[in-house]
Amino acid sequence: MEINPGSGTRRTLMQRLHLDGMLLVGLLALCALGLVVLYSASGQSEAVLNRQLIRLGLAFVVMFVVAQIPPSLLHRWTPWLFSAGVGLLVAVLVMGDVGKGAQRWLDLGVIRFQPSEVMKLLVPMMIAWFLADARLPPDGRRLLGAGLLIIVPTVLIARQPDLGTSLLIASAGFFVLFLAGLSWRLLAGLGVLAGALLPVLWYFMHDYQRQRVITFLNPEQDPLGAGYHIIQSKIAIGSGGLYGKGWLNGTQSHLEFLPERSTDFIFAVLAEEFGLVGVLLLLGVYAFILLRGLYLATRAQDTFTRLLGGSLSLTFFVYLIVNTGMVTGLLPVVGLPLPLVSYGGTSMVTLLAGFGMLMSIHTHRRLLQS
Amino acid sequence: MARRITLKDHLQESRLFLRRTLAAALVAFLLLLALLGRLAYLQIVSHEHFRTLSEDNRVRIEPVPPTRGLIFDRNGVLLAENLPSYRLDIVPEQVDDLEATLTRLGRLIEIRDQDLQRFHRLRQRMHRFEGVPLRLHLNDQEVARFAINRHRFQGVDIQAGLTRHYPLRSQAAHAIGYVGRINENDLQVLDEKNYRGTTHTGKTGIEKTYEDVLHGTVGYQQLETNAQGRTLRVLERQSPVPGSDLYLTIDARLQTAAEAAFGDFNGSAVAIDPRNGSVLALVSLPGFDPNPFVKGIEYKRYQALQINPDQPLFNRALRGQYPPGSTLKPFVGLAGLELGVVRPDSHVFCPGFYTLPGKERLYRDWKRSGHGHMDLHDAIAQSCDVYYYDLARSLGIDRMHDFLGQFGFGERTGIDIVGELPGLLPSSEWKRRTRNEPWFPGETLISGIGQGFNLATPVQLAAATAALATYGNFYQPHLVRALHAPGEPELQPVFQPMVRQIPHSDIRNWDEVIRGMVDVVHGPRGTARAIGQGIDYRLGGKTGTAQVFSMPQDEDYEYDPEEIAFRLRDHALFIAFAPAEEPRIAVAVVVENGGSGSGVAAPIARQILDAYFKTQDRRMP
Numbered sequence: 004m005e006i007n008p009g010s011g012t013r014r015t016l017m018q019r020l021h022l023d024g025m026l027l028v029g030l031l032a033l034c035a036l037g038l039v040v041l042y043s044a045s046g047q048s049e050a051v052l053n054r055q056l057i058r059l060g061l062a063f064v065v066m067f068v069v070a071q072i073p074p075s076l077l078h079r080w081t082p083w084l085f086s087a088g089v090g091l092l093v094a095v096l097v098m099g100d101v102g103k104g105a106q107r108w109l110d111l112g113v114i115r116f117q118p119s120e121v122m123k124l125l126v127p128m129m130i131a132w133f134l135a136d137a138r139l140p141p142d143g144r145r146l147l148g149a150g151l152l153i154i155v156p157t158v159l160i161a162r163q164p165d166l167g168t169s170l171l172i173a174s175a176g177f178f179v180l181f182l183a184g185l186s187w188r189l190l191a192g193l194g195v196l197a198g199a200l201l202p203v204l205w206y207f208m209h210d211y212q213r214q215r216v217i218t219f220l221n222p223e224q225d226p227l228g229a230g231y232h233i234i235q236s237k238i239a240i241g242s243g244g245l246y247g248k249g250w251l252n253g254t255q256s257h258l259e260f261l262p263e264r265s266t267d268f269i270f271a272v273l274a275e276e277f278g279l280v281g282v283l284l285l286l287g288v289y290a291f292i293l294l295r296g297l298y299l300a301t302r303a304q305d306t307f308t309r310l311l312g313g314s315l316s317l318t319f320f321v322y323l324i325v326n327t328g329m330v331t332g333l334l335p336v337v338g339l340p341l342p343l344v345s346y347g348g349t350s351m352v353t354l355l356a357g358f359g360m361l362m363s364i365h366t367h368r369r370l371l372q373s
Numbered sequence: 374m375a376r377r378i379t380l381k382d383h384l385q386e387s388r389l390f391l392r393r394t395l396a397a398a399l400v401a402f403l404l405l406l407a408l409l410g411r412l413a414y415l416q417i418v419s420h421e422h423f424r425t426l427s428e429d430n431r432v433r434i435e436p437v438p439p440t441r442g443l444i445f446d447r448n449g450v451l452l453a454e455n456l457p458s459y460r461l462d463i464v465p466e467q468v469d470d471l472e473a474t475l476t477r478l479g480r481l482i483e484i485r486d487q488d489l490q491r492f493h494r495l496r497q498r499m500h501r502f503e504g505v506p507l508r509l510h511l512n513d514q515e516v517a518r519f520a521i522n523r524h525r526f527q528g529v530d531i532q533a534g535l536t537r538h539y540p541l542r543s544q545a546a547h548a549i550g551y552v553g554r555i556n557e558n559d560l561q562v563l564d565e566k567n568y569r570g571t572t573h574t575g576k577t578g579i580e581k582t583y584e585d586v587l588h589g590t591v592g593y594q595q596l597e598t599n600a601q602g603r604t605l606r607v608l609e610r611q612s613p614v615p616g617s618d619l620y621l622t623i624d625a626r627l628q629t630a631a632e633a634a635f636g637d638f639n640g641s642a643v644a645i646d647p648r649n650g651s652v653l654a655l656v657s658l659p660g661f662d663p664n665p666f667v668k669g670i671e672y673k674r675y676q677a678l679q680i681n682p683d684q685p686l687f688n689r690a691l692r693g694q695y696p697p698g699s700t701l702k703p704f705v706g707l708a709g710l711e712l713g714v715v716r717p718d719s720h721v722f723c724p725g726f727y728t729l730p731g732k733e734r735l736y737r738d739w740k741r742s743g744h745g746h747m748d749l750h751d752a753i754a755q756s757c758d759v760y761y762y763d764l765a766r767s768l769g770i771d772r773m774h775d776f777l778g779q780f781g782f783g784e785r786t787g788i789d790i791v792g793e794l795p796g797l798l799p800s801s802e803w804k805r806r807t808r809n810e811p812w813f814p815g816e817t818l819i820s821g822i823g824q825g826f827n828l829a830t831p832v833q834l835a836a837a838t839a840a841l842a843t844y845g846n847f848y849q850p851h852l853v854r855a856l857h858a859p860g861e862p863e864l865q866p867v868f869q870p871m872v873r874q875i876p877h878s879d880i881r882n883w884d885e886v887i888r889g890m891v892d893v894v895h896g897p898r899g900t901a902r903a904i905g906q907g908i909d910y911r912l913g914g915k916t917g918t919a920q921v922f923s924m925p926q927d928e929d930y931e932y933d934p935e936e937i938a939f940r941l942r943d944h945a946l947f948i949a950f951a952p953a954e955e956p957r958i959a960v961a962v963v964v965e966n967g968g969s970g971s972g973v974a975a976p977i978a979r980q981i982l983d984a985y986f987k988t989q990d991r992r993m994p
Contacts, residue, residue, distance in 0.1 A: 047497060139386045182393045241415040241423025255427055279416045286405060293401060297394050309390050317397055324404050331411045 021070040021366040023299065026358060029292040030343065034059055036285060037269075037344030043251045044265045044272040045346065051265065055346055062355040069359030073367045074308045077360065078132060085129040085152075091118035092159040119160045119168045120353050123318065124360070126156055126172045130179040131310035139306065140184030149180055164209055167325075167339045174321050178314040183306075215336045232268065233332050235261045240274040240331060247278030265346040267338060270330045285344075286323075293320045296358070299365045308364040315357040322350075435596055436570035439589030440535060442616030444549060444579060446625040447651075447854055451540055452549050453580070458536035459511040461519065462504030465496060467528025474526065475507075481522060482515045484508060504532065510668055537573060537667045543660030545628050547688040548621070548652075548790065548852055550578020551663035567591050573667065577688075579619065579852060582790050586856055586867065589616035618857040620864060622651035630984030631656045634977045640944075640964040641689035641831040643850075644981060647839035647950060647959045650848025650870040652788070654960075654981065655832075657689040691793040694828040695963050698917035699756045699970070700948045701777070701823030703841060703886050706749050708776035709764045710882035717885045720746050723759035729766070729814055736762050736818050739918075753889030754896045756916060758822050765821025770812055773820060774800035779875045780837040781847060788832055788850045789868055796833050799826035824920060834948055834961035842913065842950035842959050844883050845875035887913055891953045894975075901947065901975040910986060911953040914978065916970030917946035919963075942966040947974035951982050958985050 017024045038052060045051035095118055130149050134141050141149065153176030161169040181190070205213065239255035248254065253275040255261045264272050274282050296316030303309040322342040328334030330341075340347060342354055415423065444453035461482065468474050478484060484507065492507045511519070511531070519531060537552045552573040555563065559574050568574070569591055575581035592613030597605045631642050631654045642656040661678060665671070678686050687693070709715040725743030727736040738744065738758040744751070752760035765773060778784070783798025799820060801812035819825035829837075832850055840847040849871040855864035877883065890913035893899040900916045921941050945967025950959040960981055967973035 049497075138382070139389055178397070181397065182390060184389045184393060237415060238423050238426045240412065241419050242427035244416055244420045244424065274412070274416065279412055282412055282416075283409075286409070290401075290405060294398065297398055301391055301394055306386060306390075309387075313390070313394055313397070317401070320401050324408065327408055331408065331415060333408070333411055 018366050020067075021363055022067070023295075023362045023365050026292065026295050026299070026362060029288060029295060030355070030358060033285075033288045033292065033343050036288065037341075039250070040269055040273045040276070040344065041265060041346055043253065043276060044256055044269050046257065047251065051346060058347075058351055059343075062351045065352050066355035066359035066362070069356045070362040070366070072360075072363055074305075074311075074360075074364050075367075077128065077311075077363075078135075078307050081125075081128045081132040085125045088118060088122050088125045089156055089159070092122065092156060094118075096159065096162060117349055119163065119165055119172070120349050122156050122160065122172050123168070123175060123350075123353050124315075124357055126153060127175040127179050127311055127314035127318070130176045131307050131314065134179065134183045134310060135305070135307035140186065141180075146180070146185070146189070149176070153177065153180075164212070166212055167337045170325070170337065171318060171321060171339070175314050175318045178317040179310045182310050182313045232262050232336060236268055236271040236330050237332050239271040243275040243278045245278050245280060247274070247276045247281055250276050252276060267326065267340055267345060268330055269345050270327055270341050273344075289320070289323050293317075296361055299361050303364050304368055312361050312364050315361055319354060319357070322354075435594050437592040437594055437610070437613050438570035438572075439591060439613035440615040441537065441552070441573075442587040442589065442856075443618045444587075445618065445620050446623050446628075447621060447653075448624065448626075449620070450625040452545065452621065452623075452625065454538050454540060455535040456538040457533050458509075459516050459531050459533055460506050461508040461511060462530055462532050463492070463507050464504050464528045464530075469527070474529065478507070478526065478529065481518055482508060482511065504530065506532075510536065539663050539667075541625065542662045542664065544632060545623060545625070545655065546578075546660045546663045547657040547690060548578055548623060548655040549663070550580040550582075550790065551576055551666045552580050553666050554669060576666070577792070578790050579621065583619055583853060583856075583867075587616040587619065589859075590614040615859045617859065619853055619867075620855045620857065621852050622646070622653065622854045623655065623852060624653050624985075624988065626988050627981070627984055628654045628656065631977075631981045632658060632660070634980035634984075635964070638964045638967055638973070638977075639683055639689075640962070640967065641693055642960060642962045642977065642981060643690050643831045643835035644958055644960040644985070645835045645839045645848075645850055647843045647846070647848070647956050650836070650839070650850050650872070651854065652832075652850050652852050653958060653985065655690050655852065657687070657691075657693070659683050659685045661685040688792060689963070689965075690831045691788065691790065692830065693963065694794055694796050694830055695944055695946070696825075696827055696919040697782075697823040697829040697834060698919040698944075698946055699758075699823055700834060700915050700917035700946050700961075701782075701827065701829075702756065702761055703753055703890055703915050704777055704780055704782075704837065705761055705764060705768070705773060705821055705823075706753055706889070707841070707882060707886045708768060708773055710749065710885060711878045712768065712772060712776065713878075714767045715749060715764060717749055717882075720748055721752070721757075721760045721763045723747050723757050725759070727759045727762040727818065729818070732815075734815065736815070749885060750889040750892065751898075753886065753915065754892040754899045756893075756900050761821040762818040765817050766814070768817075768821075770817045770820060771800050771802070773817075774798055774803075779847070780840050781833055782827075782829055782837060786832055786836045786850050787871065789852055793832065794830055796830050797826055797828040823917065831961050831963050834946070834963075835959055838948040838950055838961055839956075839959035840875060841883075841886070842956040844880065845877060847873045847875060887953070890915055890950075894949075901971045903971065904975045904979040908979070910951055910982075912949050912951035912982060913953045913956075914947060914949035914975065916975055917948070918968075918970050919944040919946060921966070942968050945970045945972070945974035947971075947978045949975075949978045949982065951986075957989070958982065 038055065041055055042052055129152055133149055133152060134145060137145055153173055157169045157173045157176075160172060205216075208216075235255060239253065239261050242248070242255065243253075251257070253272055255275050256264045256272045261268055261271055273285060277284075293316055296319065297313060300309055300312030300316060303312050319342060322339055325334060325337055325339045326341045326345075329336050329339070340350055343351060441455060443451065443455070446452055461478075463471075463474070465471060475484070475489070488508050492505060496505045516531060523529075539546070539549060539551065553576045554572060555568065555574050563574060567588070567590060571588065571591070575584040575587065580587065590613060592611050594610040595608040597608050627644065631644065635642070635656070635658050639658050640656075641658070642654065644653040645651065646653055665674060710717065723738055723744040723746075725738045725741050727738070728734065736758075739756070744755055744757040744759070747755070747757045747760045749760070751757065774783075777798055783796055785793045785795045799816075804810055804812050804826075816825055820827055836847065836850050851868045851870050853868050854866075856867045857864050891911060893914045893916065894901050894905040894912055896902065899905070901914055920943055943966070945964040947962045947970050948960070950956040960978055962974045962978045962981070964974045964977065
């Protein structure tokens with residue numbers, strides 16, 4: 004069932020390409036499922052489908068390229084890349100382009116570039132690098148340093164403001180800490196602290212962010228305004244029932260009651276047209292990808308790659324939970340896409356680059372190990 | 374940082390990581406379980422509830438676009454209207470064999486490839502029960518032919534709509550402008566909500582400037598649909614508010630007469646009521662038919678308009694910047710009097726040329742033999758260049774610039790349609806700023822006769838003439854007189870023209886200049902005395918000739934208009950106002966390559982004035 008690179012002397016084709024077959028199959032299955040739903044959600048637009056295909060193609064190329072980079076090289080570059088990333092974040096705040104009311108883009112003349120996107124990879128890399136050269140579990144000083152390394156980019160991105168991304172980055176860093184053996188007592192303490200900090204966070208939120216929270220707590224209060232998304236999304240999912248209304252037959256999506264149906268709310272289209280059965284299939288694929296990712300991480304040979312791989316897999320899962328939680332009305336509306344399914348490009352490239360790293364970690368194993 | 378600890382227990386760390394990974398996987402599993410619980414609740418437990426809600430989700434709100442306001446001339450002649458237009462729709466679900474139907478339809482009504490492409494593109498996006506447009510703008514014959522054969526075409530029907538139409542076609546097209554399909558650029562300025570359902574917006578002229586008045590306010594209807602989206606009935610309707618009708622200051626009959634007066638010449642004429650700045654006629658020739666732009670002009674046809682050397686799309690009245698030539702002389706003369714540089718009885722001897730002291734270069738008069746002794750009145754009536762060379766030298770360029778600026782030269786008049794250009798009124802400061810060069814004395818002389826750097830648009834010339842004729846009342850020219858809002862009994866004023874009074878130093882100076890202009894036409898030696906024959910009103914005027922290319926000044930060069938290509942012939946100009954005693958119309962005429970102001974432009978101006986008095990005497994102003 005599995006490729007076991009450490010045991011034999013022969014290397015399979017997949018190993019020579021530095022790819023992991025199982026993970027690749029999972030990712031491709033997910034993308035295929037996503038395209039089927041997208042075709043329906045976009046009103047059967049071939050143009051949308053083509054653009055998504057091009058983006059996916061590009062993202063898979065990036066994954067392939069990243070998979071060729073040996074982890075030792077990644078390890079060496081990590082502090083420099085991270086410093087550059089933080090520098091870019093500062094640059095965006097100082098001179099970035101304002102797109103859709105938030106300052107996220109850095110205009111490099113030819114391409115517009117979103118440094119916060121790259122930080123999704125650089126933060127777990129940096130924390131893993133920082134923790135890996137000391138003994139695990141980390142001592143108090145290491146923890147404090149790691150906490151600082153997480154908080155600085157998180158705050159910089161939250162100031163843009165981009166709550167969704169800063170949340171992802173904070174959790175990516177946190178996962179490294181958790182996997183490195185952050186003590187349970189400290190973990191509980193952090194939980195209490197976070198609860199206590201909620202009112203402070205509320206104070207610092209933008210009006211639209213507060214509105215989202217209010218809407219989440221009581222969507223019916225504003226049925227034609229912000230609550231409309233959640234109400235319509237719940238109707239779409241609920242009316243899908245066990246088997247769904249059938250492909251291309253979702254009335255909520257096709258009669259344009261469901262907003263953002265190609266992007267953030269595409270999960271509701273799937274649930275409406277394919278029912279609980281379709282949702283189970285999708286979640287199954289996601290679970291498979293997560294488990295394979297975690298498995299590859301446990302097989303990694305050193306602490307840096309192990310922590311990095313584990314964090315990347317778990318972050319991918321956070322996307323899923325935040326998005327589906329939002330669409331089903333369990334969590335407030337945070338603008339995170341359904342990973343590799345939603346229409347749109349930026350996060351797709353970063354996610355697949357992350358999987359490229361996982362594959363690189365797994366396929367660049369040293370054959371001799373004490 | 375603490376001392377680096379080199380002793381790492383790899384096995385222990387690996388075990389720790391494994392434990393933590395398992396813990397994370399367990400949390401992930403629990404989260405997935407919670408999500409599945411939520412989904413089961415929504416999709417199984419509450420399924421019935423949401424299914425009902427989804428089926429009740431049947432009220433659709435659809436915009437109803439308002440009817441665009443009409444445009445009339447000052448007497449109620451229709452300039453822009455909305456004509457019913459017909460399009461052919463196909464409802465795919467009612468058609469058994471679409472290809473066969475299309476083929477059969479093609480035999481009855483012309484269906485081009487682009488129609489088919491659009492049809493198939495729209496069909497992808499629309500519901501099967503919705504009518505997909507196949508052909509737009511059917512003509513009457515096509516409508517009739519289809520109507521007879523309608524029984525043969527299940528699921529094909531004709532839909533009526535409204536299309537903007539300009540019945541006078543090319544006449545006043547540059548003033549009225551036209552509407553066209555809303556494009557990306559328009560969407561950035563238009564109110565998205567109010568334009569839901571609207572397909573066209575004003576692109577140029579009045580149609581663009583008064584877009585917000587003409588458009589009206591969108592209405593809505595709430596439609597009840599079944600679960601598939603098919604309309605069952607209209608639940609509620611909020612009617613749109615139609616746009617207001619506009620009444621222009623333009624007199625269509627005068628416009629027609631003015632355009633006809635040009636014959637085959639290209640050029641521009643602007644007629645203004647000097648008492649209030651109303652534009653009575655705005656001519657830019659050649660014109661163009663705006664109607665194809667409404668339906669979406671074919672590329673080839675547009676290309677032909679673009680490359681046409683006569684530039685039909687170019688609005689000469691607002692954007693044509695011509696050297697004003699001798700039409701500037703009355704203003705320069707008034708500057709001399711008002712600033713005390715000359716007196717009405719000051720004389721200059723004109724030998725047919727002028728020189729600057731200590732310089733050899735000759736500045737020629739248009740009359741080789743010279744005009745002899747000239748005072749200001751004669752110098753206007755006979756258009757003596759030498760008098761103005763001398764006057765310009767005494768005034769200096771900057772005093773001339775400041776005085777002429779009061780008449781609106783060198784700046785936009787602020788007429789209420791877009792695209793106006795400012796012309797050019799040079800000064801030494803301007804030359805230093807734009808060219809980084811000093812001003813030369815010789816350039817002052819040339820400016821004194823309206824040549825050199827000077828540029829003016831026809832609307833500027835007309836506005837300045839109106840201001841001169843009314844002893845200094847400068848009105849902002851405007852094209853819209855009033856609007857008629859739907860449901861209102863009275864017309865309402867829309868445009869309040871700005872007015873500014875040019876200060877007088879001595880009213881008799883203005884008398885003197887106007888006397889000179891009257892004698893251009895009515896005096897025994899006036900340059901335009903030919904048009905004064907058989908006239909039953911008195912007018913003031915001034916001829917002008919604008920060089921298309923500059924002639925060598927000091928060589929003995931005989932210039933023969935026949936010899937050179939037509940397009941290098943001088944532009945002919947004439948400004949006029951009438952009646953001289955109590956002016957009700959001021960007009961500026963520019964005839965491109967007309968050659969002679971007195972021979973070509975003046976007769977056109979006379980025809981415009983004649984037409985004005987013929988129509989106006991019977992009507993209120």
